[in-house]
Amino acid sequence: MVLQNYITLTPGVPARLHLVSPRVERRTITDPITRQPKGVNVLVFTVDELDGRPVQSTFSTLSDKLASALKPWIDDGTISKRTVIITQVGQGFTADYNVQGPLR
């Protein structure tokens, strides 16, 4: 069992995740441009497997692009039946995601 509070994606490196308990949480972050606090909706998952190893961790994203890719599997209830492979491309505002979700 690997202890890791939060999963961080490394650009260009695929992460194989088993995502469970999807939920949207309201969080306050500091806007990187205005430096002012602001409320945002964050898509959050519990992660119990990372790259084939059991973990107890959390994965969250602010990215609407990534959320859009994952949403159909959340809506149809199959996300926990899949291994979701996410590769981040770029960083910050230009970050994009390559996503695959084969059934387990």
Place this chain on the structure above:
Amino acid sequence: MPREERERRYIAEYMAAAYPAGNYQLNVPLGPIPRDLVQQLGQLQAAQVFYPTRPRIDAVAWTPTEYLIIEAKIREPKHAIGDLLVYRSLIPSTLDLPMRDHQPIVAVLVVPEVLDWIRASAEEHQLRVALYKPEWIAAYWAERQNYFTRAYRVARDEKVNMRKILGLE
């Protein structure tokens, strides 16, 4: 006001509906990785470094008999047809396509309406056309049609002001 990723939503929903087993990948890089970079860093790391600069197709899907390269467009299908031709031309030089095993390539255009000129152009270019029109498309089209009208601008400004007053911006 946050921008909605409708094109991403469209392709993600289509792929989930058309390939429920998940035999597909979204936002896939195409084209060659420079040989000198591969020699310098090795195939894997070169691919990681070069990844952001490669063109990316909306999705690829694989079956035992076909390898599908898929581009979807809610609006501007003409652009998707052009993109598909470019993407198809890049397939032979793309050495890291996921799950490619010599299946023949099938280029697929996904649109919510198949107009006659789309069908004609697709036939001319040997593209398969898939029709996908979820319920939310109609509301999106209505919004687009009204977007530049005065009434829509006024309503939109009011909504933005309310979001600021309520601290939602």
